Amino acid sequence: MIKYSYNTLVYAGEDIETSIARLAKYGYNGVEFVGEPEQMDADRIKGLLEKYNIEASTICAIYNAERDLVSSKENIRRNAVEYLKSCVDFASKIGAKGISLTPTACMKIYGEADRETELKWAEEGIREAGIYAGEHGVRLTVEAWNRYENYLINRLEQSLELVNRVNLPSVGVMGDTYHMNIEEVDIADTIRMVGEKLYHLHIADSNRAAPGRGHIDFEPIAQALRDINYSGYLTMELLPPFADPFNGTRCEEFYDQYTEESINFLKNLFKEEK
Template sequence: MKFGIHAGLWMARWTDEISPILKHVADLGYDGVEISLLGMTNEKAAATAGLIRDHGLEVTCSHGLSRDADITSADPAVQQAGLEHLRWAVRTCATLGSHGLAGVVYAPWGVFDPLKKADRTARSAHMLAKLDVDLADAGVTLGIEAINRFETDLVNTSAEAVTLARATGSDHIGALLDTFHLNIEEKDIATAITSAGDKLVHFHVSDNDRGVPGSGHVPWDVVQSSLKTMRYNGWIVAEMFVLAGNPASADLNIWRNIEPEAQGAAQQALQFMRRTFS
């Protein structure tokens, strides 16, 4: 099992310089860093890959889709734009040295059209299936993230994430589960985790307020025992957003400081993760 942390914890903007963040992550003793591809370019990816290696870190990636690159759209041109963007994201992961790409990769974040959910889901599965060869060639696994109802109407639960992943027919597509979202959407967190089975390819941790895991009311004994039952041995990544007052936090509706500062939150999170999951 490897422990990572999302670089967004330290970012005021998604385009912030990442070099000092990589030093923080390495100095704290994390195995790797998770990087959002928002604001990434081909040139920046190549340079960042060198920095990651220089700090002795591994890397995972997260990403999402925009409204003009929506693979659930009824417009074939918009669908194709989404597919090409995801293909770029897969190639960029390979450039960075990442074997994992996860997030809201199945529809734009914050878009809701529940009356057309079935059709949108079918189109999403159809387009994601087209990534199979790209993923295989790049050595990248795609994780479909189940997120809460206030951020999407398409994939809110573990069951929906797994169903969509299976509908693609790709062995390179699975599910990303996140304790923040599980805590909101699932009636039974243990069942949500264990029923994902071999489709669970990535795991995010934070507490119920997106702060330090172990500081709130997420049932960590249940989370730990469920992952142990599954013999999950992949990445566990702390994805925390804790400081208000900057554009990145506003994107995620962080309106008050959840923790006093980022560095201490990162240190406490790693201590908790090692104590709970090692």
């Protein structure tokens, strides 16, 4: 059965109880938390999840220049692995089952070595973190980002190639319809190609607003998910069109309006009761 979650990244600066309460109010099954374990009170979050009868779905890990699995500097690659392990610990504490993973730093659009060397570094780091994740009942999901935000893994076939190199059941593929709309020839066919290795999917329309507010046709995507018997989370990751998209405080519609619209749109798409 499809489950619905929402990335709280866009609720920047908001008290976490307000975010969790909003998602419970509109019928979401889960909450995706920002991957900053040192800033999170895991015990409080567990209590709030129980209070509002909602799950922790996933962790949206944050990859900055000091958390780069393919940096040419060994100490930075080591730091990235340790960061992932800290996210695994956080996920395990609050009951989240997945962590998004991108091998490079966010907005890094150039390599520091040849492609094969960087893929080898990524494989090594993901394997170590993936073994640790598996031991804690958590999965890592390798996400493809568009060419303007990343240079190494842009399409799901590249994500799948890296996942197959790592070859661990705790490591799978993650898609994002916003990125896929830019990079994939056919989003639905790509989902079918990945098949059972698709562990997680972020949802946003072509303009990164709520589904239905851009030009992506979600009907074929929904059918492809049915075809592969997808039973994971569909997690909204909606961001405003600013140079700093992580500051959603200037866009009231990204709070209640889009949160409600998104789940209603998807439940209608999958012919579920609202």
